[in-house]
Amino acid sequence: MSSPHPPETGASRNRVEILDLLRMVAVLAVVLFHYGFRGAAADGFTAISLPDLHWFAKYCDFGVQLFFVISGFVIAYSAEGRTATRFAVARVARIYPAFFLCMTLTFLLTVAIGAPRFQTTFAQWLANLFIVSPALKQPFMDGAYWSIVYEITFYGWVALFLATGHFRRHIELIIVSWMAISMLNEAVLHSGILLRLFLTNQSGFFAAGVLLYEIYTGRRTLTVMLLLVLATVTSIGQALDNAQWVRDHYQVALDGRVTASLCVAAIGAVALALRVRRVPLPPAIVLAIGGMTYPMYLLHQHIGYMLLNRIEGAASPAILVLLATATIAALSWVIWRYFERPAQKQMKAALTYAAELAAPLAIRVRALVVGARAT
16 A cells, blocks of 8 residues: 655655644653753752643653654655765754854853853863764753754764665664664663663664554554564654653652653654644644744753743743743744744755765775775
């Protein structure tokens, strides 16, 4: 059976509009987790929270896992028909412009209004330009950036498999190997290197998204279905392990059944969304909703906490949380509309030009390596 929206290559490929709305669900869930629960729970980021919603808000970090499922699907979709170079250029142009601006805004606002709870340095800003700032012995400018590092690691593996021609050809073997490494590491080895390299505490969600793409393109084979079950089971185990850290850190009770159900719900929501042919909203509105979710995710946590700390006591916590969320959402739309979109086009053009210039050099280097091996 063919998919309802056959994927296309190049600029003409269709958007799966419903995923833009799911992204907003995911980011709002994460916002509720941070503003409604985490900020005041253990880390002293803010005194404001929503105690009446703690029963629900404490589970809302599942929004990150929903992002990972969506990412698995979207990255497999965007890799279709692309070379590794074109894929890498598209991903860098997608990720970096908004990251640079949002990280810099967080830095400037931390300097201006962050004290006493939030402090920063120029060295921290400089290290965060490379995104993987902990590798440079500096903390993330915003704690939410850890998931961006996971995304980049996933992109790197996809680019590698595209370059070697294995991504679609051997996707079943890739998924089985990935899940096996993940389960072995989480259950037995507990290696930090393997965790960072193979994302062994979140890999099930990415893999589920990739497999949903396989199903979306018509590959509804028994093997793919069984692998989706394997990825789902792996994600549940990973989520239960991560929930234990939340219990210990925040001294809060979490029901494992709820955690497991949310894993299935995240994967199931993407699977069901892909069956929706049309969204009953104007395409421009759907595009804007999806577009603003990335800057909103980058901006919301520390800037939101700083805003809440500045307006503490001005109204009820619920009103303040709504005000902070609306402010971040409005700023995110402005960044997406007036900065991110044109910056992406410019960066993509510049990177494409640089890749074209580098291509002859890469061919000569490859020829030299082959010649050296022959002798």
